[in-house]
Amino acid sequence: MPRRTNSSEFEQLALPLLSSLSSHAFWLSRNDTEAEDLVQETLSKALRAFDSFQAGTNFKAWIFRILRNTFLTSRTAIANARTVFLEDDPGLSDITDAGPNPEEHILRLENQAAVNDALDRLHPQLREILLLCDVEELKYKDIAIVLDVPIGTVMSRIFRARRGLHQELQQHFGESL
């Protein structure tokens, strides 16, 4: 009977997240079929491990972490692992400036296709954290749980992601900025 209660509780918690999980899985894998497989495997793993989920903590962060770990062991992730990611500089010495002039900050963002392209060109790890923050609306502390990194790293990586996206868009719009 406790198993049934857990299963029912899991269903209640997971059902509203199916769309988010699927969308995020697609962003990670860039493949419809693989994304669905990833979510199926994630749900299966999460249900089996549901006893270890602590009530009162963030279920979304918990299951997104499982999704991410599932992806990291997938063929696509392993194949992409050669991509070098310049890890966060703890001193943040390179992020205090190098941005555009204040007047250049206002972007012409009505071109959604350009934004989509810029997101595509962003480094996968930067894109991933931006999506967790801006799309999934996870708090920094929950993103830290999903990615298993310190909260300061979350903060700096999100900033770097936004700066990268801004620069990609500036290149796209060029003089029209």
Added chain:
Amino acid sequence: MTQTTPVNDHPEPIQLSAFIDGELSPSELQAIQRHLTECHPCALQVLSAAQLKAVTARASQRFLPPPEVLKRLASQLVPQETTKPARAWSFGHWAWSAIAAVLAIAVSSIVWWQMRQANNLTAELLDQHLAVLSSGASPEIISTDRHTVKPWFQGKLPFSFNLPETLPPDTTLRGGDLTFLRGQPAALLLFTIHRHEVSVILTQRSGNPAITGMPVNSSGFSIKEASTRNLRIFAVSDIDPTELGSLAAALQAVQSTQ
């Protein structure tokens, strides 16, 4: 988070990024808010970052899973504990339960989708209005004359609209511009009611299906929506919602009378 915000100096860009995410401590938040009221360049950076955040969220919509995928995934959540051979009546019971579950999932998905769409639309409308307020940029057509503003849009939009001859009391047309709403071309009309700026966005109804559950108030701004047979009209301002509603209603009424 761990850094302090110098009151008399510009905040670090990383702090502004955390600011738009609502991740600063109360003291940091207060310091930055105070700085932003006095520093135009930093306010522009925050506006830009907020726009970028909103547009990133919208970009995610292109990968929303199709309903059949959601249905397949949802079926995985339904407890499958029946291992005994099913009798005729129990199969019927199971079948009805499955249908009920699928229906519940479908309804939940639709409600969830509607809420998400409504929130995104609200954010986009507020973005547009804040951009008008903050940039100080002049609209492409500046005029209080409806016979000047309306013709300016001809050939620029795949639809036309009417402007009322008589506006509600103390309401003035200021001009117009082209914009996009949910990826569709739209007319942006600027009005003032008393001294309050009002943004009105008109777009084709076909490209923007009705969304229920859109908040009428968000971040201190009111949003009024009106529809005609072919158009959807959104009005955004910090004015009294009743007066905003009067303008939306006047625009709605004139579409069918002229």
